[in-house]
Amino acid sequence: MVQERPVRIERRLAAILAADVAGYSRLMHRDEEATHAKLTSLLANSVAPAISEHGGRIVKNTGDGFLAEFPSAIEAVRAAVQFQVRTKELTAADEDQQRIAFRVGINVGDVIVEPHDVFGDSVNIAARLESIAEPGGICISSSAYDHIRDKVGIEFVDLGEQNLKNIALPVRAYAASPNSHRPATRAGGVGTSTRYRPRLSIVVLPLANLSGDPAQDYFVDGVTESLTTDLSRIRGSFVIGRHTAFSYRDKAIDLKRVGQDLNVCYVLEGSVQRGGNRFRVNVQLIDTETGSHLWADRFDKPISDLFEMQDEIVSRLANTLNAQLIAAEARRAERSSDPSALDLYFQGMARWNKSWTPVHMNQARSFFERALELEPDNVEALVAIAMVDAAIGSIVFADDPYKHFAAAEAASIKALFLDPQNAAAHMALGVVQLCTRRVAQGVAECEHALALNRNMAEAHSLFGIAKLLLGRPEETEAHVREALRLSPRDEGMHRWLGYVGLAKLHLGADAEAIEWLSRSLKANPNYPVAHFICAAAFALLGKMEEARAAAMEGLALDPTFAIRRFKNVWLSDDPICRAGSKRLVQGLVLAGVPEGDVHKVRK
Template sequence: MRYLFEDYTFDTERRELHRGVHAVSVTPQVFDLLDYLIRNRERVVSKDDLIGAVWNGRIVSDAALTTRLNAARHATGDSGEAQRLLKTLPRKGFRFVGSVQETQTPAIATVATHPGEQDPERTALPGQSGVMDGEGFGAATHNGGTISDRPRSARLSIVVLPFVNLGGDPEHDSFVEGVAESLTTDLSHSRNLFVIGRNSAFKYKGKEIDVRQVGRELNVRYVLEGSVQRNGNRLRMNVQLIDAENGKHLWAERFEKPIADLFDMQDEIVSRLAYTLHVQLVIAAARRAERLAHPDAKDLNFQGVACLHKGATSEYITQARGFFERALAIDHRSFVALFGMANVDLIAGFSLLTDEPTAGLSAAETNAIKALSLAPDDAHLHLTLGGIYILTSRAVQGIAECEHALALDRNTAKAHGAIGLAKVLMGRAAETEGHVLEALRLSPRDMSANWWMHFMGAAKMHLAADAEAVRWLRRSIEIHHNFPPAHFALAAALGLLGTLDEARSAAQAGLALNPGFTICRLRAAKFSDNPTYLVGQERFCEGMRLAGVPEG
């Protein structure tokens, strides 16, 4: 459906807002807020109505709600004083008071390209802006003198097909449908994805399908299929991500849990799936981008993010930085590239890849704040800023940013892990375990799980529980070998336990990944000046010394 008011077009199917021919950038929550207000413009909408519709009933502060309302007004050229479109009625609620016309969303027009014209993969519809947003709908090229009548699919576009209830137990029908519907909703809130709505997806329920045909009919690149089966008192779910252009399976996952509260189980499965699926889609997009002769900013950002997934080494960090810098050269307002640059310096600083992590963390803070000015409601941007504060002796501010991230997206598992690290730096290592376990509960297969296990190992060392630290640190390395801090921490823990041969091997593994690392570099970083933390750091340094890590 499209809603027309003044010179604006609000398209609910494509999730786009235009003023004339120009796209207006809005965050997912602000879009949902406008959508709800416009759909319910015949009545006054209460604060509770908005929270229930936009935030699914989660606790939201008045300040957060006011911020989103102001953003909605700004996007539509309104103001808190004029209130010509979005009116606040004291002690009653809010109402969209503009004159609105409704029309059906038209089919997407195609444009033929010829030799020398713009690459069709780069052609975008108005409003499909934003560095990693679902964009790239364009025309197909000439093929034997005929022109395709179907636009090219978005780089990150997906449909979640109805899951199959293999057991046929009617008791589980609502659960099976609920997982697919909730996953569709969660994914649609991401600015990075173009997601086909539930109603369009559910027309395939119970049908024999060809995913390539589904891709053509819905104009998406990726299809997610799933099935659920009960086996005694356990429930098993299988999901597969498929490339709709060639039918190849890109990724598969299995979940198996004891049957308990189905709704709690649904929430847990959806939160795990949404994150993992998003990572897999970015990896797939990065692989496609590698084959392009003339990548644009989005392609470069995909490749930069994929490099960061490979590990915290100078090689991968340098590659990632190069991709993000090239993206910024093309689009200086690319919030994803700014976000990527912030993460590059944050990871380099934490991993002590340079002798001057403070300068890098300062640059990271500058880029994170710039990115937040472009996307103030992005949970992961607040999380990155929180991490920067945590590593620059501002742990209380860092925790506040992490909590803000969780208020924006309760499934931001990384925020719990970051708070766990903050507690170590605040001299409260005994509290770290609860935060890390919560992160692992939300996202046990998370790409950052090795970081959280490293935080747990560090906390155990600060508590002189070195044998426990070894177990956590070995798990961290098993998940991701290219993470130097875990190798050095393991070397320290083994050194303190007196297993010196293993300690030296761990130290050498760390130095192979970060040859410039020294004990002096760790001390110079000054991540915290908390006296309790500094005592623990000295134990850490002594363990590394025993393991043969260079002094300086």
């Protein structure tokens, strides 16, 4: 019997070009027919001729974009430049809010070929590169860059290694400046543009060893390398690789010049010094365009376990820098007349971090919704909406909390479908499960989040809430202390401190509850829930004047609050937790907090 040979799969090396329309959903929402007609015209009069002229073929259309294959990376880049320039010319008369602009990603690699499609990681990488390109811009992989180096007159910016969604290994990427689609200043060369700096671009310069002991170099370098890795996890960040950063070791440095040379917006620099049995680490974040210092901090730790201390320093720095960079980028985004999805995400996060009042929560949600209008599959915006809805339900800002829990779960599940390894999405789903009496599943999701991102201090604080819901409030404090150890100045620390205050009230330790809640309100006085819990604790201690004052503070921030909202949120079936919740309600009633729809404190 003759065994049939397996069907041969056709493969070949190719340059893959992926493109889509920036903000397509927003454009279609404004005017479906006009957007469809303009896109059809651009594809016919700008894109197709350029691809054909440079020996490529359009493999398939993807609704708001297309996939093309070329036998040459050089021709793929030339075609992209040609249709980007032509598209800009054809849309020059359009209003900003109605202008169509393509984002392009190009990669070179081995692909599986079928008559009307191509498959493989090389195709996926091109698509992911397209997603981080600027509107009107081109982003290429290092494999494509190696082919075009010194052969096209386009300026490219080295973006460093990028962690692309659903791609196992980092990919080094290069971006063409939107304004550099013309011959480079060096004949035929690929230079570095100073006109366009990627958002959230940063280089961690080697920390200086001031100890006078070369044996400590390994520790100092370890902190630098770990921090470089952890900062790359920040959404949208472009972190210069450590090999490039280490080329600046032991050199006199002009930080503005570093920004120009590497095309980065921010530099993190610092030093490590050993004195006796202690290490001191100084760090500062600098804006390379202005030279201004955005943030500085000092860490002073005993030498007990060098590597444990390194992890703690890196965790604290990464958590703090995340918030600092988001705030800086939100300020930049406010000046944009045509904000991108990333701009809107940063502005939403700035509202989220500012204070947890109904007004700010709704503002944050509005920014995230607008980001999703521009990019319906934006994972970070989906996660942010999930966290906002879970928060609105769990801290009793709404009369129907379970409607918000359902919306939060749907958003987090969609985010995980799009990016199964997204730590924040796992944590968001965990929050929803904790809030809907699925504590074991919620803890498992938070543990998964920590496995993906060991610096996620928020996940540790959620373990504290889980213990409260399981009827073990005495264990909450330890988990919150671990979160504070990892991120002692976190934007969310007021919530974590409030968790301990609530746990102490459940334990009947009302004076301790007030101490923790006072720390919470010192960290962020615009946190209405902490005011209400504090009012209950004062009332249970018989301090009625303080109780009513705290209730008034809470109602000033959330005038629609009523005790019935607490009763509507049934987070646990555990009898100990239920008893603690009843005790909280008792304190709220004594403090004169409204029980129904009358929004003023009873005298």
